[in-house]
Amino acid sequence: MRIVFTTFCLYAISCSVALAAESWSQFRGDGGNGEAKSAELPTHWSEKENIRWKTAIEGKSWSSPVVRGGKVWMTSATPDGKKLSAVCVDAATGKIQLDITVFEIEKPMFCISYNSYASCTPVIDDDHLWVHFGSAGTACLYSSNGDIIWIRQDLPCDHHRGPGSSPIIQGDGLFLTFDGFDQQYVVALNKRNGETIWRTDRDIDYGSDNGDVKKAYSTPTYINHQGRQQLISPASVATIAYDPGSGRELWKVYHGGFNAAAKPLYTHDLVILNLQGGLRLLAVRPDGEGDVTDTKIVWKYKKSTPTRPSQLVVGDHLFMMNDKGIFSCLDVRTGLLSWTERVGGGHSASPIYANGLIYCFDERGMTYVLKADPTSYKLVAQNELENGCMASPAVIGNALIVRTKTHLYRIEN
Secondary structure (H helix, E strand, O other): OHHHHHHHHHHHHHHHHHHHHOEEOOOOOOOOOOEOOOOOOOOOOEOOEOEEEEEEOOOOOOOOOEEEOOEEEEEEEOOOOOEEEEEEEEOOOOOEEEEEEEEEOOOOOOOOOOOOOOOOOOEEOOOEEEEEEOEOOEEEEEOOOOOEEEEEOOOOOOOOOOOOOOOEEEOOEEEEEEEOOOOEEEEEEEOOOOOEEEEEEOOOOOOOOOHHHOOOOOOOEEEEEOOEEEEEEEOOOEEEEEOOOOOOEEEEEEOOOEOOOOOOEEEOOEEEEEOEOOOEEEEEOOOOOEEOOOOOEEEEEOOOOOOOOOOEEEOOEEEEEOOOOEEEEEEOOOOOEEEEEEOOOOOOOOOEEEOOEEEEEOOOOEEEEEEOOOOOOOEEEEEEOOOOOOOOOEEEOOEEEEEOOOEEEEEOO
């Protein structure tokens, strides 16, 4: 009995240490590309199989969970948008530890039913959590106890159909994107005190005075290409690369389209951009200056591209699931199609990759586990939960942290 008890204690201690070290710190993970390091994610589950815990989360929110130090944090909102909150769940037990009202909004802006008032994924580090609700407000909290350090509610933007752009952190900067009906700009705040470092208005010829075609929901990507730091920030009609230190525009590519939502990828010395309409999917060399539309586009691809889910790059290939459930594989260097297959379902969540497998969560509650095989479509498993996913999942260790429309799950063998 003593041996069993000692073994259990050692297991519990090792689990606690592992939980403290595990991190999924921002939208699409620490690398911002949907890639997990785990080699042992489950391939099969149901409401009765491989569910370590399941916790009901109040409100309506499509933001993804972030994980650090054994805590899962996420934002939430009442369906009417009048209360915006931050929720902390114990990663080991699923118990809600904190539910903090960050903002109370007397007259929320309009938000379409397909979106939510809390669709922007927070960012977390060892000590701090940054939550963002578009123009309704941005705040920094202590991740240990939820105490609010600073707030900003003076960054205006008419989102017209609700916010969707998530913040990212690089160095001392917290970078926010406001591509609204009335204003379009990018701003860098000091992540410690919330003070503005720079604000740069979009310098884009939209070709229209209609604010509806100027909206976008994208999350920027930080890259360091051949020693030059860049903040790649898609907007409607064009994508701009900014100097993250000053906000100065480095280069710009016109691609058409609107409602940009997918997070850019940086791979093989290329920036991969995905839009709704226009060129749809394209690869750009990020070594130019000024308008590079005619000089730096390497390839374009238009068929069955997503408008909401972001893509994955595995090896030399790009994998993507579009909104209507068509899964495709392209050569990332040339943009040439390797294969495509109709899977089904409506998709808003971005897929993740781990140990040769791709996980795609749809809006009905189905998850498709696929081999990241550049030669052909190979379905490994198909699993179902009671509600579907609008939020992209997180990964810690050997577990999936999945947020459906109503619950948060830890799925683990």
